[in-house]
Amino acid sequence: MPEVRPIAMGIAAHRVATPGDGVPGAVFEDLPLPQKNAVVFNFSDPTEVRIDLEGSNDPLYSGFVKDTTDFIEVAIPTPSNATIQKLAGGVHDKTGVEPDTNDEWQEPFEGVPDINFTYQCETVPRNGSKVIYTIVNSKVLAKISQAPTADNPELLLVRFYKQAAISAAGVKGYAFSRKVVAVPAV
Numbered sequence: 526m527p528e529v530r531p532i533a534m535g536i537a538a539h540r541v542a543t544p545g546d547g548v549p550g551a552v553f554e555d556l557p558l559p560q561k562n563a564v565v566f567n568f569s570d571p572t573e574v575r576i577d578l579e580g581s582n583d584p585l586y587s588g589f590v591k592d593t594t595d596f597i598e599v600a601i602p603t604p605s606n607a608t609i610q611k612l613a614g615g616v617h618d619k620t621g622v623e624p625d626t627n628d629e630w631q632e633p634f635e636g637v638p639d640i641n642f643t644y645q646c647e648t649v650p651r652n653g654s655k656v657i658y659t660i661v662n663s664k665v666l667a668k669i670s671q672a673p674t675a676d677n678p679e680l681l682l683v684r685f686y687k688q689a690a691i692s693a694a695g696v697k698g699y700a701f702s703r704k705v706v707a708v709p710a711v
Contacts, residue, residue, distance in 0.1 A: 531648075531651070531652070531654040531655070531656050531705045532651035532652050532654075533648045533655075533656040534648060534649060534651060535648055535649035535651075536558060536559055536564055536646060536647070536648065536649070537647050537648060537649045537650065537655065538555055538558075538645075538646075538647045539555075539556050539558075539559065539564075539599065539644070539645060539646040539647065540553040540554060540555045540556055540644075540645050540647075541553065541554055541556060541611075541612075541642035541643065541644055541645075541665075542554065542642060542643045542645075543642065543643070544641055544642065544643045544661060544662045544690075545643070546692045546693055547661075547690050547691050547692030547693075547694075547696055547697070547698045548661065548690065548692075548698060549643045549645075549659050549661045549702075550642070550643035553643075553645060556599075556601065556608065556612075557601050557602075557604060557605075557608060558601075559599040559600055559601055559602075560600045560601070560602045560678075560680065563599060563600035563680075564597070564598070564599050564600075564646065565597070565598040565599075566597055566658075567595065567596050567597070567598060568595040569591065569592075569593040569594075569595060571589035571590055571591050571592075572589065572590055572591075572592050573587060573588070573589055574587070574588045574589065574590055575587050575588075594686045594687060594688075595686070595687040595701070596663075596684045596685055596686040596687060597644065597646060597658070597660065597663075597684070597685045598682065598683070598684045598685075599646075599682075599683050599685075600670070600671075600680045600681070600682050600683075601680065601681040601683060602678040602679070602680055602681075603673075603678045603679055604679075604681040606619070606628055606629065606630035607619075608681065609630045609667070609669070609681055610630055612640070612665055612667035612681065612683050613632070613633070613638070613640075613667035613668060613669075613681070613683075614632075614633040614637075614638025614640055615630055615631050615632045615633045615634075615638070616630070616631045617629075617630050617631075618630075618631065637666070639664075640664070640665040640666075641662060641663065641664055641665065641688070642663055642665055642685070643659065643660065643661055643662065643663070644659070644660045644663045644665075644685040645657055645658065645659045646658045650708040653707060653708055653710065654705055654706060654707055654708055655705075655706050655708050656703060656704065656705055656706070657703075657704045657706060658701070658702070658703050658704075659701065659702045659703075659704070660685050660687050660700065660701055661690035661698065661699065661700050661701070661702075662687075662688045662689065662690045662700065663685035663686055663687060663688060664685075664686040664688055665683065665684070665685055665686075666683070666684045666686065667681055667682065667683040667684070668681070668682055669681055669682075670682035687700050687701055688700065
């Protein structure tokens with residue numbers, strides 16, 4: 526029987542949750558959809574470590590180490606101030622009474638905020654399945670990366686850096702997963 530492969534194309538949803546104890550979070554909050562073709566998986570190649578010997582073209586030993594952190598990057602066009610505050614930290618001041626309401630985001634002023642979420646990215650269902658990518662415990666870094674112009678929207682660039690998923694008891698679990706889910710025909 527031939528292998529059935531999922532068609533992983535397009536983003537139907539992406540979301541964040543408070544990480545569990547070494548496991549993915551359970552209560553997710555949807556994020557605004559990213560800009561078209563603006564989701565990047567930056568999973569770095571390991572660096573080779575070798576022990577070379579004089580007079581030999583081949584090493585005595587060759588191994589590999591990871592020396593950079595993997596991340597998923599998304600660009601969210603025209604985000605709300607609540608979304609910016611959730612992903613970039615800082616303060617969201619939404620005070621006042623109509624019609625004199627205030628909706629202002631203020632950047633963090635005491636360094637880079639320490640924000641962690643479980644992150645999921647779900648593809649558009651195709652041929653009866655969809656793919657869900659999950660970073661169990663991500664460190665989140667976000668910034669306004671593009672100013673609005675006549676032809677381009679303001680963009681919030683968000684990186685979800687993969688971190689170890691370790692429980693309070695010290696049990697290490699998987700940090701990233703790719704799950705294929707059957708989607709019933711409508």
